Structure formats: C-alpha cells, structure tokens
Amino acid sequence: MAQLSFRDRFFSPPVARALTSPSGILALGAGAAVGVLATLATGGLAGPIIGGVVGGLVGYSGRIALALPPKGTGPRIDPFGVDEPWRHAVRDAVHARNRFREAVRTFRSGPLQDTVRGLGDQLDQAVEEVWAVAQQGQQVAEARKRIDDREIRWELQRAASQIPPGAAATPVQEQTVEALNEQLASGARMDAIMRSTFDELNLLNARLDQAVTQAIELSVTNREGGFAPVGSDVRAIVDQLGALHQAMSDLDGPTASTVESAPPSDQEAPRTAPPATGPTSPTSPPSAPDPR
Template identity: 35%
Template sequence: MTRRLEPTVLLAAISPITIALVAGAVALILLLSGSLIAAIVIGIAVYVLRVLVSRLIAAHIAALPRRIDPFALREPWRFFVRDAIRARTRFTDALTDTEPGPLRDRLLEIGESLDIGVEQAWEAAQRGQQLTDARRRIDGSQLQRQLDGLEAADPRRSGLEAQLATHGRLAEREERARSELESLDVRLDEAVARVTELGTRVGGVAELDEVAASIGFVVRELEALRLGLDDVEGAA
C-alpha cells in the first residue's frame, strides 16, 4: 500500500529553504573540491537529511497531547469541559498530597483513566457545539412563519417542512447530548470527590476499586456519547 507524504514533509521537500540548502551545499562542494560527482552526492544527502528532519519534527508534533481549550466553545459546552478539567485538577491535588505507596500507585492508575475521560468530554463537547451551530444555521421561527403564510396546497410547503423537521431533529439531538454530558460531568465530580476523601484515609486502597469502576463507567459513557455524535455533520 502506497503511503502518502504528510503535508509538512511534502512542503519541506519542495520549500525554497530546502532548495537553497541543497544549492548552497552543491556550490560549496564545487568550490572546495571541484568535483561535480561529490557535489551531487552531498546535495542529495542534504536534501534527504532535510526531509527526514522535517518528518521527525512532524511526528513529534503529532505525538504531543492535544490542547483542550474550553474557551474555544460556547456555553453550555464550555462549562462541561471546564468542569471536567476542574475535576481533574482536584484529583491531581489529592494525588500530590498522597504519600508514596500502594494508595498513590492506585491513584496514578485511576488518573490515567480520568485523563481519557477529560479528553472524551472535550471531544463530545466539540460535537455538541457543532450540533448547536448546525441548528442555528436553520431559522426555525422564520420557517414556521413562512409556512403559516402559505396555502395548504402550496408546493413550497414540502421544502419548508423538510427544513423545519431537520431543525427539530438537530434540536432534539443537541438537548439529548447536553443532558447526557451534564449527567456524566456530575458523576465524574462525585467520583473525584470520593477519591479526595479516600486519599485521607489509611488503608483506603481497597475502597478505591469502587471509585475506579465508577470513573471507568463514566469514561466509557463519554466515549459512547462522543461516538454517537461523530456523524453530526451528516445530520446537518
């Protein structure tokens, strides 16, 4: 199967900087040695090195964790992401205050699951914002007014009714997503509060299993919500 070059690598391969580097290397070798073959070999080596470095940089950037920015969203979606981040911050504070040992080790495991949960909440909230944007692009009130002004047999009614039905479906999905995300945020807050409480106890490791299961459930539900919203653009 043929692999396509990443855009960053492709741009590096044909960029003026790459061409200038290769040309400079060739000119320098010609000046120093007078050998055309050596100049061509060095030029190819510089070109390959430049592309490889660009590829490594692109891979490194792609491997970096995506930045979660709740302020890129509007309410209520912004609130849900901020709430998830605050829960993660409270968990981190509890972890910091916990002495090294089995309890801290278990908290570290739970923290990995919680990180996934925050990421899933961010993804789901972005899909929710897309639903809101799609719904707002359809002016339901105006469509209804237009329908009210048409005769029952007017052929334009079918098109307006179809648009109004789309608006209704989007609004229904938006409200369902908002309600589910709000509920899962609350459950995440409860689980983190429980972790904070258990972190102050001696021998609270066994009780953390229940909390870990609760957080795991929330994470799975957040993922299911996000997957259910992945076709939001098609719904628009």
C-alpha cells in the same frame, strides 16, 4: 496522561492545517523536484515521472509527520474554545480533574500513590472525551444557527396562503410546503440532540465529581482496596463518554429515530392548508440549554 492512538494523532487540527498549509505544498513540490532530478540520468520519461511522484509523496509525508502531536500528550483543552453551555461542561470536568491532582500531591509515596496515579490517567481520558463531545456539540450549535426558523415559517405561511381555501394543493405547492417543513424538522432534531447530549454530559460530570470525592476520601483513610470500585466507576464513565462521542461523530443526517424523538414544536407549521387569518407572531429558534 492517556496515550493517544495514531488515529487520534492523525485526525488532529495540527495535521489538518499541515495538509493545506503553504509549507505542505512546498514540501510536496520540493520532494517532486528532488525525485525528478534524481532520476533524470535514467533516460526516458518513466523514470522522472515515477521519481517525481515518489519524491512528492515522501516530502508531503514528512511534513505531515512533523505535524503529528507527540504520542504521550493529549489535546489542548480550552473551555473558552467553545460557547455555553458546552464551556460549562468542559470546565466542570477540568475542575474535577484538578481537584484530584491537588489531592494526589498531598499523598505519601507508596502503593497507594501508585494506585491513585493509574486513576489519574483514566480521569485525563474522561476529560479528553468531554472536550471532544463539547467540540462536536459546538459544531451542531453553529450549524443550528444557520437554520432561521422565523424566515422558514414566513416562507411556509406565504406558500400556504397561495393555496385557495378549500382547494387541493398542486404537486409543486405540496413539495414546497414539504421542503419547508423538513427544514423546521431538521432544526427540531438538532435542538433535541443538543439538549440530550448536554443532559448526558451533566450527568456524567456529576458522576465524575462523585468518583473524585470518593477517591479523596479513600486517600485520607488509606484504604487502598477501596479504589477498585472507584476505578471501575471512572472506566464506566469513560466508556459512556466514548459512546456519546461516537454517537455525535456518527451524526451525518436525519434519521427516522431522531424525527420521532424530537420534541414537538410550540407552533406546528401548516402542511397543505392555508394559515389562519390574522397576524402570527414570529417564533425564534430554540436556544441551546442554559448551563445548570
């Protein structure tokens, strides 16, 4: 199992829960009380205040330390903790790792088995990266659900209909239409991000399956030297998954590049001109890509 860094262990769900849990607050209060009582004999106000602050920090830090996951264990990976299509990607990665583990159990003891175990650690890391990307993709999908394209288009139609035919829009009307179009653009960017991320996950999972198959084939032929290229392939996959993970982590708002890369919508929203006469059918938000 791949070793977790202190940063990964600290920024984990158990620690996040401990920060705001009743037990964390109690530990803070208890530590502060002990610090105050321990410094009352010093006289004055400075001693108890400093003692309370230090005691509170010690108590709170102790509660957080207890919540840190063990260094040698990775995150609990549950494909059903995310929705489709992210669940499909996680299950593919876990399946590839399980195939490898089953094959390793059949290997005879010796140098080949030691080499294969090192490859297993890299596969563990790859699966953890897939899980991290899938969780971030799930967060984007949840945020996307809160953008109602149909309602925004209706608001856009209403705003545009208030502009007399052939007349110029007022500054307020222009800003209203622009704000509504920006909301639609945000939804389009999120759709593009989800599609591209899922496509990359599919590609990297396919390469992971290929590496596992090659490793199993080499184990049958007892060609220990052939594992070096396979190990390099898996390391490259882990690096690319890490880059994808980082790219999703850095996603903190719209950028010019994502606007340009977003695919055009089937129904372009009007800017400042009034809508065409006749009813328009509402457009539902684009759905996340189906698992392949």
